[in-house]
Amino acid sequence: MQAIGRKHWAIAEGYIPSESSFSDRALISHETACILNVGDDVAHVVITVFFADREPVGPYRVTVAPRRTLHLRFNDLKDPAPVPRDTDFSSVFEADVPIIVQHTRLDSRRAEVALMSTTAYAEA
Amino acid sequence: MQAIGRKHWAIAEGYIPSESSFSDRALISHETACILNVGDDVAHVVITVFFADREPVGPYRVTVAPRRTLHLRFNDLKDPAPVPRDTDFSSVFEADVPIIVQHTRLDSRRAEVALMSTTAYAEA
Amino acid sequence: MQAIGRKHWAIAEGYIPSESSFSDRALISHETACILNVGDDVAHVVITVFFADREPVGPYRVTVAPRRTLHLRFNDLKDPAPVPRDTDFSSVFEADVPIIVQHTRLDSRRAEVALMSTTAYAEA
Amino acid sequence: MQAIGRKHWAIAEGYIPSESSFSDRALISHETACILNVGDDVAHVVITVFFADREPVGPYRVTVAPRRTLHLRFNDLKDPAPVPRDTDFSSVFEADVPIIVQHTRLDSRRAEVALMSTTAYAEA
Numbered sequence: 001m002q003a004i005g006r007k008h009w010a011i012a013e014g015y016i017p018s019e020s021s022f023s024d025r026a027l028i029s030h031e032t033a034c035i036l037n038v039g040d041d042v043a044h045v046v047i048t049v050f051f052a053d054r055e056p057v058g059p060y061r062v063t064v065a066p067r068r069t070l071h072l073r074f075n076d077l078k079d080p081a082p083v084p085r086d087t088d089f090s091s092v093f094e095a096d097v098p099i100i101v102q103h104t105r106l107d108s109r110r111a112e113v114a115l116m117s118t119t120a121y122a123e124a
Numbered sequence: 125m126q127a128i129g130r131k132h133w134a135i136a137e138g139y140i141p142s143e144s145s146f147s148d149r150a151l152i153s154h155e156t157a158c159i160l161n162v163g164d165d166v167a168h169v170v171i172t173v174f175f176a177d178r179e180p181v182g183p184y185r186v187t188v189a190p191r192r193t194l195h196l197r198f199n200d201l202k203d204p205a206p207v208p209r210d211t212d213f214s215s216v217f218e219a220d221v222p223i224i225v226q227h228t229r230l231d232s233r234r235a236e237v238a239l240m241s242t243t244a245y246a247e248a
Numbered sequence: 249m250q251a252i253g254r255k256h257w258a259i260a261e262g263y264i265p266s267e268s269s270f271s272d273r274a275l276i277s278h279e280t281a282c283i284l285n286v287g288d289d290v291a292h293v294v295i296t297v298f299f300a301d302r303e304p305v306g307p308y309r310v311t312v313a314p315r316r317t318l319h320l321r322f323n324d325l326k327d328p329a330p331v332p333r334d335t336d337f338s339s340v341f342e343a344d345v346p347i348i349v350q351h352t353r354l355d356s357r358r359a360e361v362a363l364m365s366t367t368a369y370a371e372a
Numbered sequence: 373m374q375a376i377g378r379k380h381w382a383i384a385e386g387y388i389p390s391e392s393s394f395s396d397r398a399l400i401s402h403e404t405a406c407i408l409n410v411g412d413d414v415a416h417v418v419i420t421v422f423f424a425d426r427e428p429v430g431p432y433r434v435t436v437a438p439r440r441t442l443h444l445r446f447n448d449l450k451d452p453a454p455v456p457r458d459t460d461f462s463s464v465f466e467a468d469v470p471i472i473v474q475h476t477r478l479d480s481r482r483a484e485v486a487l488m489s490t491t492a493y494a495e496a
Contacts, residue, residue: 012406012474034136036214069214090408090441102136116489117240158260193338226260241364282384317462350384365488
């Protein structure tokens with residue numbers, strides 16, 4: 001398969017609601033970056049999280065194995081620090097091989113689910 | 125009409141909820157790739173589905189007739205294997221003529237409907 | 249203001265639900281192409297609608313005045329033919345000056361509202 | 373970190389519902405432009421708002437500090453004029469340094485929340 005993707009990505013939106021109407025993992029309010037590595041080499045991805053009123057936090061380091069996808073929840077990031085809830089943020093992704101990044105939020109603060117998704121902003 | 129589109133597309137997000145609050149096809153939870161072929165030649169599209177923890181599955185082969193659109197549900201893919209429910213995946217599309225791909229999910233796990241959509245990631 | 253936009257756009261997704269839980273225009277299920285003309289010349293836009301199983305329908309002709317936006321509902325298209333409800337479609341936009349196109353659906357088949365939106369696919 | 377972003381952005385969609393089912397700020401119906409400035413210089417951003425039937429309004433001027441994100445609600449814009457509710461609009465962003473812009477709407481006209489989001493249209 002032809003290599004596909006870019007090495008630099010940004011998601012300007014970011015917000016993890018602290019509330020959820022459900023307790024099972026699938027329906028808890030979450031913010032996700034879906035990271036696809038189509039290639040035959042491991043993708044080493046460095047994530048930096050930006051805020052409105054303080055310095056960025058990072059690097060968060062994740063790896064995506066060759067020919068694998070990682071649906072990474074910002075909720076699960078712990079090192080160097082958890083991503084605060086109910087707080088505006090943005091994120092930037094830098095990879096050593098081409099990847100594709102898509103942003104999705106599931107918001108279950110109310111009894112029904114709301115969804116949004118977009119292909120992230122990419123640069124070579 | 126001027127040819128329009130690209131030959132390589134990727135959707136990093138992918139997830140088919142196994143639950144639905146409704147039984148009619150329009151409102152069953154589904155994950156769709158809308159594939160538009162504006163040109164005058166048949167589009168032969170090869171789809172590969174990527175997972176978090178195992179090798180990709182494919183090729184899934186679909187054709188889109190000249191000047192036609194195909195709103196393809198991942199739910200309906202059967203050969204070489206159905207796409208598992210409640211499982212994170214991604215997909216890559218390779219066509220022999222330019223196409224346009226847009227990703228949409230309808231989630232009806234709860235009694236109301238949630239929607240999301242995005243133009244997929246494209247390369248020449 | 250610097251000219252901004254492209255002359256060719258495509259929306260691979262398209263579906264107008266025939267049902268709505270509400271009767272006021274704002275909350276009736278609708279499919280919209282938001283067309284922005286930042287420039288100082290009238291934009292003449294030709295829209296073609298594509299289907300799964302028959303020839304495209306068009307041209308639909310709309311104009312967007314200089315420095316104006318048109319949030320065009322596919323529901324409102326009449327000439328040469330209305331866009332059928334509950335039917336998969338796609339659309340292509342060709343303009344004589346640069347424009348920006350964004351796709352939005354409001355789905356109110358159920359008692360609550362679902363939304364989706366994406367910047368359309370663009371070519372020069 | 374490598375500079376990332378573009379200086380010109382457009383959001384063709386725009387609509388602030390006047391109704392909300394909730395009174396706390398997080399759940400009031402709102403339209404947002406998330407603006408990320410990854411770089412080391414202040415971003416001076418000039419926003420122009422376009423309408424269907426009258427001249428554009430602006431400039432709205434905002435700044436985004438180095439390495440910061442601003443989730444700007446159109447609801448909060450006041451100078452030179454508030455953005456009218458229940459009115460179709462579009463917006464254009466011009467910055468003096470590269471930024472990334474993502475558009476999000478939260479619609480709580482009904483008792484549940486609807487969301488949509490997309491990376492905005494970008495030019496160099």
